[in-house]
Amino acid sequence: MHVVVVAGPAGSGKSTFTKAFADWIEERGLSTWIVNFDPAAEYVPYTPNTDVREYVKASDIEVKYGLGPNGALVTSIDLLVNHVYEIRAEIEDAGADYVIVDLPGQLEVVAFRRTGPILIKELLRGLRASMVFLVDYWLTTDRDSALSILLLAMSAQYRFGLPQVLALNKADIAAEAIKEGFFDEEILKEKSFAMKLLDERFACTSKEIATPYTPLEVTQSLCEAIKATYEGITPISSKLGIGFDNVFAELQRIFVGGEDYEVR
Numbered sequence: 330m331h332v333v334v335v336a337g338p339a340g341s342g343k344s345t346f347t348k349a350f351a352d353w354i355e356e357r358g359l360s361t362w363i364v365n366f367d368p369a370a371e372y373v374p375y376t377p378n379t380d381v382r383e384y385v386k387a388s389d390i391e392v393k394y395g396l397g398p399n400g401a402l403v404t405s406i407d408l409l410v411n412h413v414y415e416i417r418a419e420i421e422d423a424g425a426d427y428v429i430v431d432l433p434g435q436l437e438v439v440a441f442r443r444t445g446p447i448l449i450k451e452l453l454r455g456l457r458a459s460m461v462f463l464v465d466y467w468l469t470t471d472r473d474s475a476l477s478i479l480l481l482a483m484s485a486q487y488r489f490g491l492p493q494v495l496a497l498n499k500a501d502i503a504a505e506a507i508k509e510g511f512f513d514e515e516i517l518k519e520k521s522f523a524m525k526l527l528d529e530r531f532a533c534t535s536k537e538i539a540t541p542y543t544p545l546e547v548t549q550s551l552c553e554a555i556k557a558t559y560e561g562i563t564p565i566s567s568k569l570g571i572g573f574d575n576v577f578a579e580l581q582r583i584f585v586g587g588e589d590y591e592v593r
């Protein structure tokens with residue numbers, strides 16, 4: 330059993346990816362088990378096999394404790410700690426080849442408070458797990474967004490301590506941009522897409538990358554840190570089901586050292 334934790338900023342396509350990637354895996358003869366890990370989700374585009382809302386539902390917490398939406402989500406994540414072993418038992422009993430965990434949109438609530446990482450670590454203890462971090466294509470179209478989102482990905486890797494596959498979602502939109510001459514076509518084929526963005530388009534080394542409050546040496550070393558952490562970003566489209574073979578191959582490399590015996 331392999332666990333794939335899907336993370337990324339709000340609206341990056343985590344739930345869409347979860348459904349589409351699970352379908353893609355099933356089509357290849359492997360079984361999947363989808364976990365909705367968002368207690369505040371009102372709608373998910375799949376039927377979850379395990380749903381944390383059955384244990385804690387943010388809308389109920391909002392009413393019960395008189396909280397706003399953010400407070401309710403924070404409290405819900407805290408309360409889920411009480412159910413982590415039940416959730417884990419559901420996942421283990423299912424015995425699927427691939428378990429896909431769709432994290433809440435509010436990444437900061439899970440990643441940057443104390444209980445979120447504890448919850449995820451306890452859920453995954455002893456299991457083979459990896460994170461797919463989705464970078465929204467829209468957040469790579471300008472230098473500052475690209476740098477910030479990649480720092481967020483690094484930060485999530487640091488917080489969860491999981492190996493990470495970085496995927497550039499909504500590449501179909503980039504394809505549209507290519508048609509309009511905004512990007513070079515080669516860029517989509519390349520795993521080094523985002524690194525190219527940092528290096529060439531937004532000139533990691535240029536003086537422009539500094540801000541009045543971040544000296545050039547600092548921004549340059551941030552760029553270097555990103556490049557040392559990631560080989561590149563795999564372009565995918567969760568909408569069109571493109572690029573999943575590359576994500577799967579990367580997961581295989583992490584899980585089984587590159588052998589593809591898992592594909593029956």
Ligand SMILES: Nc1nc2c(ncn2[C@@H]2O[C@H](COP(=O)(O)OP(=O)(O)OP(=O)(O)O)[C@@H](O)[C@H]2O)c(=O)[nH]1
Nearest residue numbers: 339340341342343344345433434498499566567568
């Ligand atoms: N064009 C395009 N749109 C996409 C793609 N993947 C997701 N979307 C759209 O992006 C929006 C957000 O998708 P979701 O799957 O709900 O994103 P999410 O990260 O789960 O959102 P939260 O859980 O609310 O943070 C929806 O309108 C999707 O249809 C893609 O590959 N291409």
Ligand SMILES: [Mg+2]
Nearest residue numbers: 343344433434
């Ligand atoms: Mg979602």
